[in-house]
Amino acid sequence: AQTVTQSQPEMSVQEAETVTLSCTYDTSESNYYLFWYKQPPSRQMILVIRQEAYKQQNATENRFSVNFQKAAKSFSLKISDSQLGDTAMYFCAFTHNNAGNMLTFGGGTRLMVKP
Amino acid sequence: EPEVTQTPSHQVTQMGQEVILRCVPISNHLYFYWYRQILGQKVEFLVSFYNNEISEKSEIFDDQFSVERPDGSNFTLKIRSTKLEDSAMYFCASSLDRLSSPLHFGNGTRLTVT
Numbered sequence: 001a002q003t004v005t006q007s008q009p010e011m012s013v014q015e016a017e018t019v020t021l022s023c024t025y026d027t028s029e030s031n032y033y034l035f036w037y038k039q040p041p042s043r044q045m046i047l048v049i050r051q052e053a054y055k056q057q058n059a060t061e062n063r064f065s066v067n068f069q070k071a072a073k074s075f076s077l078k079i080s081d082s083q084l085g086d087t088a089m090y091f092c093a094f095t096h097n098n099a100g101n102m103l104t105f106g107g108g109t110r111l112m113v114k115p
Numbered sequence: 116e117p118e119v120t121q122t123p124s125h126q127v128t129q130m131g132q133e134v135i136l137r138c139v140p141i142s143n144h145l146y147f148y149w150y151r152q153i154l155g156q157k158v159e160f161l162v163s164f165y166n167n168e169i170s171e172k173s174e175i176f177d178d179q180f181s182v183e184r185p186d187g188s189n190f191t192l193k194i195r196s197t198k199l200e201d202s203a204m205y206f207c208a209s210s211l212d213r214l215s216s217p218l219h220f221g222n223g224t225r226l227t228v229t
Contacts, residue, residue: 033214045158045206045220091158100213101148102171105158 002027004094006106013082014114020067021077021109023092032096034068034075035103040088048090051075082113117141119221121207127227128197136192136224138207147190148208148218149182151175158206164190165213197228 003026013019025034036048051059051068058066063083067076079086092106120139128134140147149161162172164182179201181193190209194201204225208218 035217037220042222043204044222045208045218047217047219050217093158095214097214100163100171101146101208101210101218102160102163102173103150103158103218104160107157 002029002094002096002104004092004104004106006090006092006109008109009107010110010112012112012114013079015082015084017082018078018080019082019111021079021090021092021111023075023077023106025073025075025092025094025106027073027094027096029096029098032094034066035093035095036064036066036075036077037091037093037105038086038088039091039108040085045091049077079111084113084115087111087113117219119207119209119219121205121221121224123224124222125225125227127229130199130228131196134194134197134226136194136205136207136226138190138192138221139188140190140207140209141219142188144209144211144219146170146210146213147182147184148210149192150206150208150220151203152206152223153200153203161192194226197226199228202226202228 032053034051037045049061063080089108091108093103122137147164152158162176163170179195204223206223207221
């Protein structure tokens with residue numbers, strides 16, 4: 001069974017600064033995918049970034065980037081130039097080829113961006 | 116941008132009652148899902164649905180639960196006889212294919228069982 005752990009229940013950052021959210025996972029699968037989802041107060045879960053495990057290069061999406069350390073089973077999210085609209089719950093999630101879009105989620109990190 | 120829509124946003128029901136949660140997935144998507152999030156806990160997969168049948172389900176998805184796509188647009192989750200522990204946020208999601216395209220989630224339905 002897969003597990004996803006987010007060790008930081010809450011974090012805060014000043015507007016315009018950089019913050020890193022941690023995620024570790026455990027799996028015996030070799031072909032898998034990792035995701036970060038954002039859940040603002042509107043409740044809708046929005047995909048922030050996705051990483052295929054077979055890709056060496058870390059995924060980036062504008063101000064969002066990941067540090068994917070496959071050997072350490074670590075998948076952290078870096079948010080640069082934080083904006084007030086980044087305030088949300090952030091969930092790390094995992095799936096593997098045989099599981100399709102049956103995601104396993106971490107417990108979430110509540111991020112507060114302060115003006 | 117097309118969205119997954121869920122109704123109602125909040126449903127209150129009494130223990131033992133049947134409840135139906137409704138979702139309209141994105142129109143050209145082929146895979147449909149229900150996830151739930153009990154307050155303070157992780158988001159959990161319930162069921163996936165493709166080609167008018169359940170493709171995968173979790174241990175949570177027992178005989179009390181059923182899903183249906185009654186027409187070309189709606190996707191429903193029915194809980195036959197609700198229990199207090201069914202209180203949670205229920206999220207519908209859809210995707211174009213099984214894995215290579217991302218999940219699109221709805222805003223969720225908060226179910227409160229009293």
